[in-house]
Amino acid sequence: MERVRKIKRQLSMTLRGSNSGDKNLPESISSQDTGAHSDSEAMPGGGSATLRGSVRGAGGSFSMHSLLQSYSSALHRPRSLGRSLSSYLNHTTRLEIVHEDVKMGSDGESDQASATSSDEVHSPVRVRMRNNAGRKISTEDINKRLSLPADIRLPDGYVEKFSLNSPLFDKPLSRRLRRVSLSEIGFGKLETYVKLDKLGEGTYATVYKGRSKLTDNLVALKEIRLEHEEGAPCTAIREVSLLKDLKHANIVTLHDIIHTQKSLTLVFEYLDKDLKQYLDDCGNCIHMHNVKLFLFQLLRGLSYCHRRKVLHRDLKPQNLLINERGELKLADFGLARAKSIPTKTYSNEVVTLWYRPPDILLGSTDYSTQIDMWGVGCIFYEMATGRPLFPGSTVEEELHFIFKLLGTPTEETWPGITSNEEFISYNYPRYRADCLHNHTPRLDNDGVDLLSKLLQFEGKKRISAEEAMRHSYFHCLGERVLTLPDTTSIFALQDIQLEKETTMRTSSISDS
Structure with missing residues (x-):
């Protein structure tokens, strides 16, 4: 017993x-x-x-x-x-x-x-019963588990090693194990990428064209020099912190971050050219259908940012990248800022002069997502005409160009402007507003109407990115472009295609 x-x-x-x-x-x-x-x-x-x-x-x-x-x-x-x-x-x-x-x-x-x-x-x-007794983990499983590109090449023996170390697939992966797993694959290491050509150089960073050994795909390597006294520039920290949370088809993808004693390297997806280069290559005369597609994609990426209370603050053609397919993506978030609570502490020295709105030029530091919408209007005009809208070299000259086209503001057109000290000090002539149709002959009535809604003196009167996407100017694109998932390109729709440019200095994007 x-x-x-x-x-x-x-x-x-x-x-x-x-x-x-x-x-x-x-x-x-x-x-x-x-x-x-x-x-x-x-x-x-x-x-x-x-x-x-x-x-x-x-x-x-x-x-x-x-x-x-x-x-x-x-x-x-x-x-x-x-x-x-x-x-x-x-x-x-x-x-x-x-x-x-x-x-x-x-x-x-x-x-x-x-x-x-x-x-x-x-x-x-x-x-x-544990569900991993007879579970054979595949490369696709690991790609999904670690959010890796579908075309990545994993090191020899890595699948078997991951199978032994990974917890059950119905349990979340710990941050430590994820970090270790990515490092073992090759992420976070300079030797994973090969530098090819220098694309540009700035005060803090140099950008190279490179190639990833993991995927064989081209990448853009933004190498930021670290000063021992100051560490990483705040622009780099801001860009990394924002981009890691922004996942959208019209926002450039941050693939990897490599930190060494001497530099911080950001690895981005590679796109063939920026909008400024595209304008130059087609003789400053973009096909009007392509203007519409580029503008819609710009608005779509901005709408995603603005819904998350993120301002770009540095929109210009050089910061809009375009690939062979015609996909336009927002880049260079070094001056971007997350705006979760309204505040009046922002610097007014953030936007490139030609695309800076008049309220910021006159010293306003109380702004929100509308700061980006003025820049959208300037870029829209530049794509449609082939020339910059307000190419001022100083703040005074920039305001002069604006008032000469849109008219010198009054209390009726801009309440409170006559008490603005900056405005009073310039003592501008009394210009009458000119008709936008006279300056944009290639734009139809809907296009001119949208442009006028973007170029409003007061930020609160400017059309939002979400509203602009639904403007009648884009009705010809169909309703489905408004309901696509965030990470899906508009070119996933069969009836959305880039038109061939009549003149293109290099091989046309639409032919690639």
Whole structure:
């Protein structure tokens, strides 16, 4: 009787996920020959544990219920009892049975110490099967798990190594394991990328064309020099912190960040040219259908940013990148800012002069997403005409160009302007507003109407990016462009295509 109780306790602790118990018990029992029924006793609750379904082990498919039946019948045959129990325990070890009520740690092991496990057997005993016993992890699984590009080449043997170290696929991946996994693949390492050509150089950074050894794809390497006294420039920190959270088809993708003692390198997707280069290559005369597609994509990317309270603050053709397919993407978020709470502390020295709105030129620091919309209007005009709208070299000259076209503001057109000290000091002539149609002959009535809604003196009167996308100027693109997922390009729609430019200095993007 006492031996049978010990066997039952051993089985109970096994079902709880415990590894404790008298390991020599089966041998000692199998070595003895006792009466057939002298020590037999039914298990509490009916003599069998209730198990859900059937399981598949290394030896094939079988029923857990049949294993317990073997154990129950062995109670009546003491000679075979040890062999049956030992066989059952071996099967449960291979199958990784885990008691449902046992709390599992992050490493997949029980958080409960076996020494404190209760000897009570609850009926029915509830167990669940780990889902990775026969799970073969593929490259696609890892790509999805780590959010990797579909065309990435993983190092030899990495799939097997990840299979051993990764927790169950129905559990979240820890930040530490994700960081280690990405590092083992090659992310965060300079040797993963090959520099090809220098694309440009600025005060803090140099941009190179490069190639990723992981995918063989071209990338843009923005190498930021680190000063020992100052560390990383605030523009770089701001760009990284914003771009890692912005995932959109019309915003440039940040692939990787490499930090060394001397530099901080940002690895971006590579696009063939910027809008300024595109204008130059087609002789400053973009096909008007392409103007519409570029403008819509600009508005679409901005709308995504503005919904997340992010201002770009430095819109200009040089910061709008275009690839061979005609996809336009916002880039260079070094001056961007997340605006979650309205504030009046922003610097007014942030926007390139030609695309700077008049309220900022006159010293306003109280602005929101509307600061970007004036720049959109200037870029729209430049694409439609092939020349910059307000090419001033100083603040005074910039304002002069603006007032000469749109008219010198009055209290009726801009309430409060006559008390602005900056405006008073310039003492501008009284210009009357000119008709925009006279300056944009290639724009239709809808285009001119949209342009006028973008070029409003007061920020609060400018049309928003979301509203502009729904303007009648874009009705010919169809309704579906307004409902695409954020990460889907407008060119995923069959009826959206870039037109061939009549003149293109290099190979036309639409021919590529």
